[in-house]
Amino acid sequence: MDLDLMITSFPKLLGATVITLKLLSASLFFGLILGLFFAILRLNKNKFINKFSYGYSYVFRGTPLLVQIFIIYFGLGQIEYLRTTFLWVILKEPYWCAIIAFTLNTGAYTSEILRSAFQTIKPGIIEAGKSLGISNKIIFYKIQIPIAIRQSLPAYGNEIILMMKGTSLASTVTLMDLTGVAKYIISTTFKPIEVFIVAGGIYLFMTFIIHNVIKYLEKKYSFQ
């Protein structure tokens, strides 16, 4: 055990954690919006819209995140037309490519989580709203969405942790996130175990925090 290495690499790894957290929060934020959007499409009665939303979540849940990042980072740059548009400003940056890939991925899982939450809402609740003369729009925003969010909290908590682990793939497109820096230190010092303990410890600490925040929220918003 090389304690000195563990102590000297800790601040470096902690610095890299900032990038991990940035990637995580950005992709969760956009992913939640995207997920909600596709969950609503899934509940649509139009068969075509319904199938489209199902296809999106099926493709992104059925392929590895690594392939998705590579298609966006290496693949899209190949299209000549894209290089001439303003999109290229975003797509040439590995940072934004990673966020786009993570967003699309977590959006697919989130849409499934929210869809099942919407479907478990008891019809009686919606009927009660209707008989009170509340408009459909308000029923949706003020009744269905809050209940669905509460229902989906445990599953969404797992998704946040999975996504946090997923951000480690940003290191494959040259980003120096926590895993990227850990790999760099390992490959220069050849001390994998020490670095693994420190980097793994930071990840576990984040998992622990997320787990407890979700648990707190679950308790706070539980139905009495």
Next chain:
Amino acid sequence: MELLAFGKTGWGDELFYATLMTIAVSVTAMLVGFVFALIFTPLKLSKYKTLNLVGNFYTTVIRGVPELLVIYLFFFGGSGAIMYVASIFGYYEYIEINAFITGSMAIGIISGAYSTEVFRGAIQSIDKGQFEAAKVLGVNKFVQFYKIILPQMLRLAIPNLSNVWQITLKDTSLISVTGLVEIMRQSYIAAGSTRDPLFFYSFAAFLYLLLTYVSMKLINKLEVKYSRGY
């Protein structure tokens, strides 16, 4: 389409073998995972607090740390660890472990943590009366587990194990960082030499979708088989 031709002109046969490699790694990793699950599930269900702690440590650490980090640990640390063990027995030559073994071990340990949780959940949801009835009838522990608990447990575990399989299958793409030529690595090589990454990575995505689709269909059949009588 000529990019996918078999033989020297295209990448068809290379990608075909790479797909077989992905399947081989996934199956090996899943089996390694079952071995780990067989060791750690009893620990998690044990009466003794210390054993519980060991079991919980394994599942918590592996499920809380990114897969890629675990793979790097095995990739950079694997041969060092083996050489250290060998040096105890007086063997000091350099030992290199093959990428297939490193990869399946790393993914196997990850998949084992998920399988452990699945088995634990399945055993815990079996009615206590089943254990008591077996005891009363004087069935020994071995027969009790294999003939009474296991068949009931499998029915409950298969849907969740199918999720673990999907996770394992997708995780094997990460082994490409160690240089093992599976779907992802082969696409990377093909994309580099033809300068057509969009096509090859999309095709890789298609191959993974095909694998997940086919395995879902097969698992559904298993599910039907094990839920006879329900």
